[in-house]
Amino acid sequence: MAAADSPSTALRRRDLCSRGIRLAGKMRADVVDLLDTYVEQQGLDASASVAAVEGVPLAAVERWDEQTGTQRLLENLAAYRAFRALLAQMLEEQREQLGEADAGLGRALAAVLLQVSAFAYHLEELLRLESRGIPGEEGDGPPPPPRLSLFEQKLRGLGVLRELAQWALRSARDLRQLAKPSAATGTAPGLAESP
């Protein structure tokens, strides 16, 4: 964390946090809507339990309130980079499966993908403001998942969206935490907030 923020930096951070929070909120709302559409479209049971998706960090974390701001940003960035790859894959699979038959679902997925990308950009900008280096993406991203059946693809997509919704909620809280003046110090927040 930077030792001292210039006014412009502080303003920039506040603005980024504010937008990030709202983006996260919008993203969560869209993902929730998309989940309903996805479940209906793919013929899945909304109550079906899905195992953790490989390559996606879990939103739930212990001792969340003890995390530093940078740590929060890094975890968020890693998660959204993963979501970006997964959503891009889902979108491709979706197009392969349905073609142009269900353009609405594809557009919604693309919109969420854009939001994920935008949020990742927000996180990177915040990290730059923190004078922290941005971790590079690992080559072409995570290793390609093994070839799955169609049903497995649908379940994985359901899992991705559910986890994204969780992460959107957590990210909004993380950014709120970062937006607090004390967060600029890079110390752990005093107030405990669980996602």
Add this chain to the structure above:
Amino acid sequence: MFSRWNWVACGFYLMLNVCSPDVSGGLVQSCGHIIPESPVLALGSNFTALCILNESCLDFGNIYANQIIWKIKNRVVPKEQYREINRTVSSVTFNDTSSLTTPLTCNILADGQIEQNIYGITVTVGLAPEKPKNLSCIVHQISRFTYVMTCTWNPGRHTFLDTEFRLRYSWPEEVFPDCIPKGVNDSCTITDIQFFVNTEIWVEASNALGKAESDPLVIDPIDIVQPLPPQNVSVSSGLLPTVLKLSWENWISDAVMTLKFNIRYRIAGDTSWMEVPSEDTASPRTSFTVQGLRPYTEYAFSIRCMKEDGVGYWSDWSETKTGITTEDQPSKGPPIWRIIDASHSPASWTVHLMWKALKPFEANGVILQYEVTVRDKSCLSSPLKKYNVTSTNHTLQLPNGTYEVTVIARNSVGASPPSVLLIPASNSKAPVKNLRTLPKHDKLWVGWTAPNSYVLKYVIEWCLVSSSSDCIIEWQIALGDVQGIDLKGIKPFKCYLITVYPLYADGQGSGQSVKAYLKQDRPAKGPTVQTKKVGKAEAVLTWNHLTVEEQNGFIRNYTILYKTIDGNETVVTVDPSKTEYTLSSLTSDTLYTVRMMASTDNGSRTGPDFTFTTQKFGKGEIEAIVVPVCLAFLLIVLLGVLFCFNKRDLIKKHIWPIVPDPSKSNIAQWSPQVPAKHNFNSKDQMYPEGSFTDVSVVEIEADDKKSFSEQDLKPFDLLKKEKSTSEGHSSGIGGSSCMSSPRQSVSDSDEGETTQNTSSTVQYSTVVLNGYRDQTPVQVFSRSESTQPLLDSEERSEDHAGGADSTAQRQQYFRQNGGQDENNTDRPCFERAKQITHANEGDLVGFVQLQVSGQSSQPLGLGMEKNTQEAALSKVLQTYTEGQTVRPETVEENPLSVDDMPKSYLPQTVRQGGYMPQ
């Protein structure tokens, strides 16, 4: 010679090179080319083109660069712009490309002045794109989850070239596909919008001459959103009568943006909106309760929204929804007034109470009924009378007195405050002063000056004045502190009677009235004028007033216009209150045309023409003429009657001459046989009218006497004597006279002794007349001693009756008479001749005959009883005869005076029909 052939061969070669297809390439092998090839040039820049000739053409055709001619669109470029770079290259330079037109061609002027095109290029001139300016974007919400961003910019000047515009946007790590406008060059719409990320947006314009980019616009699309207005707006009434609750749905989620709102409302039917204070609706919500509304009033609502922080754009207004507030009790009592009709009975009134329905904002609901209470103030002990009325009027029969009337309006919630009207016994309070009106556009302002006393309120009555129907009163109440109101619903060109009553706390002032028009026009028609009386020099005109419907305004005056047919028109202005006017100084016995014009402040209208003729005589003039004339006539008639009375015998004799019938005369048995007398038969005597053909007229000129023989003139001498003598005693009994001895008569008259002789002679007979015309005269000869062959003469006269028509015979007859007897003057002959004489008054004989015949009837008319008056009557007759005739010279020739005549015949009875004995 060789040279000419050489040039022909050269031209042919050139044409072959230009026109014939090349075997190898399939195209024409040109003798040269231009560089640059089809350039795009900036407008206003300079430009140089080179025409390069092929070496092959040089060798064969002797074509060199100095022979090149440049043309732009068939126009030769001035040689000053050429430059021969070497023997195969020529350049042309244009300092300003705006003068360039396409195509630019390179031509060769070969020997023989044959101009041949070598090459041509198309030159395109235009401008590089300008930097797009004023880039702005707005994000429209299309549906609940759909947003599009439309950016607009100023593309700059026209480039005259195909110029491509691209709207580009990107995130720092994300480049989005360009937005290429279709059909326009100044806007483009992006459908893939992501919020909460700053997006860099710019416009790129490019064409063959260059490329330009606008300044980038970095913006989070969420900050330029125009959301959809709230949906499904509903209005519901609350518990209170002054509130309505609005509910709606926001179609933009809170995750995207939170909203603030504007709420506007108005009473249904109004045009102006009211707004709920913005600070009351600056927070996200889906409902709002609007307060301070009127009870039982329909309101219309509309809502809009925008991002809560105010960054962005307001949405459009939502569709209008209406709601009605609940009822409340009426806020005030109805205005009340009355019309008192006291005409039916002097002891009681018919009071027509009337009140106005409350306005909606006063009624606060549906008025179910009105409660009318009447209290007799003059008798405190009398009970209150209450009436429940659903209409807005009520009629009461009340004894004369003072009453207090109270009206309460009631709806489903409650009752209004009471409206009180005092009906006093008399309107004796002070009226308003200076009542006046003033039109104001479509309203009529009524103003007055308040009386000195405090006035609670004023009642203004008005009604449309009509000649055909009663005045239907409208009324209005004004507060006591105003001194004028506007009357609405007033029709132009109609007369209104306006009355203002001041109402005091203890009574009512008398009303002041004024007539007024909102707008005046000229009368609908002119008055119809007619004459009431026409004299010699004056005429009384009368007309009827125009009806109030025809007046269209206040009649300021009447104008009478009258003229003769060819005279100037005279104009007279008459006061509008009059209906009669007397025109004076008119010309007598003249046709006048009169018409009448009624005038208002806004014009005049003329009525129909009316014509009349003045009289020839004035009043009394006719009487002054007629009465004297009548009197004179009467006097003349009276005198005439008196004269006739006095002369009745003479007239009687003249009208009914006594004609004896000789056929019945006994004297015929003894009449002397005188053939000459046979000319006279009884029929001639009986019907003298038919005997004109028997009359022979002998015309004798006085100067021509000498032409006649003595024998011929004898009878006339005798006639003269006869004339002088027969005035007195000619009997008129033609036959008898003719048969009497003329000689005897003449001798009698001549000698003057005949009176005695006659009287001493023995009378032959006495002829008695018993009748005339209807009565066959009976001639009785009482005694006859005559030996005259009467019967023979009668027989002969009958014999001669048919042949006596010829003039010759008549002349012969006179001669015979004259020859046989000088005095044989036949009296009937004279009677008949008299009528001829009238047609020949200058004739001597005729005149003589007239003289004789004029007197011949006299003895018959007078009768024998008048013997004693003979002398006097003769004088009168003489005078009368002289008055009728002109005495001719013959009178002078026969100096026998009339005065002498009576001496000769008075004693003779023959004049009364007697016969003188011979």
